[in-house]
Structures are given as C-alpha cells and as structure tokens.
Amino acid sequence: MQDVSIRLENRPAALAEMGEALARANVSIEGGGAWVVAGRGTAHFLFEDGERARRALEAAGIDVLAVRDVVVQRLKQAVPGQLGALTRRMAEAGVNIEVLYSDHDNQLILVVDDVEQARRISAEWTNGL
Numbered sequence: 001m002q003d004v005s006i007r008l009e010n011r012p013a014a015l016a017e018m019g020e021a022l023a024r025a026n027v028s029i030e031g032g033g034a035w036v037v038a039g040r041g042t043a044h045f046l047f048e049d050g051e052r053a054r055r056a057l058e059a060a061g062i063d064v065l066a067v068r069d070v071v072v073q074r075l076k077q078a079v080p081g082q083l084g085a086l087t088r089r090m091a092e093a094g095v096n097i098e099v100l101y102s103d104h105d106n107q108l109i110l111v112v113d114d115v116e117q118a119r120r121i122s123a124e125w126t127n128g129l
Helices: 014-024 050-059 082-092 115-126
Strands: 002-008 031-037 040-047 063-069 071-073 097-102 108-112
Touching (some): 002 014, 002 050, 014 040, 040 097, 050 063, 071 115, 082 108
Antiparallel strands (some): 097 108
C-alpha cells in the first residue's frame, strides 16, 4: 500500500476531477482525506499501487507531490489509549509521523520518515512486546 500526496486547487470540482481521473484509470482509493490549509488544497490518499494512481492523476493535470510506502496498523478500538501508546513508541524510536489517517478497513495508516523502523515497532506492537 502506498500514500499519494496530491496538491489540489482550492475550488469547486477539484476533488471531483481527481476522483474522475482515478475512475477513468480504474484505480480505487483505499483510504485517506483532503483538506484546505492557508488557502491551499492538499490530499493524502491510500492506493494499492501508488505509481498507477500517480500516472492517472498526472495525465489529468493533477499535481502529485509524492508516492510513499506506509505502515498499516490495527488498533484495539475498545481499549482507550492505543493511539497515544503506539505513537509514543514511535517517538521514542525517533520515528516522525508525518501523516496519519484511516483506511476503509478501519486500520491506521502512518506516513513516516523511517518506514523500516516504524514497521519494526508496528510488528512489536501487534505481537504485544
């Protein structure tokens, strides 16, 4: 799974055009979100094949900023404090979380500066270490 960072114009139909470009290429979004900060539109979406999504978006004139591998983590939803405990472990290992969102299967998606270290911590977390 890969995160695709996208610059979107802050105007009506920008998100629709993005979705339509992906549909024409038969590319499905697996999770993510979009927002406007300081007048600029930004989106992070999760794809099975980020490079395929990049090609579809760029063919439609949409600015793709990056395609990056992600860490996928399932939290125990009924246990309070999971997010804080997991992200504290990441921080103590020196991993900076740059983007966090959920996929369509209620899993946490992390875009980090050190994906290998974060995957190690994620595996330890899953195994209860």
